[in-house]
Amino acid sequence: xxxxxxxxxxxxxxxxxxxxxxxxxxxxxxxxxxxxxxxxxxxxxxxxxxxxxxxxxxxxxxxxxxxxxxxxxxxxxxxxxxxxxx
Numbered sequence: 001x002x003x004x005x006x007x008x009x010x011x012x013x014x015x016x017x018x019x020x021x022x023x024x025x026x027x028x029x030x031x032x033x034x035x036x037x038x039x040x041x042x043x044x045x046x047x048x049x050x051x052x053x054x055x056x057x058x059x060x061x062x063x064x065x066x067x068x069x070x071x072x073x074x075x076x077x078x079x080x081x082x083x084x085x086x
Contacts, residue, residue: 029080
């Protein structure tokens, strides 16, 4: 398995578990988070940027990660950069 566990939200208790991993083989971030409510998902789907159509493409998803996990996301970024520089 190429997943490198970075961390889990320590404030979510036993039933919820936003989590951060790095897929070392693919050099990708992997996030487990909360599903957005319909309003947030619709707002994300309506957002347009130059060169990209609005909507959430098949195979993609919006997830919510608590801001208190920012240090874990930074750690995941550092892990990917270290592996990339090897």
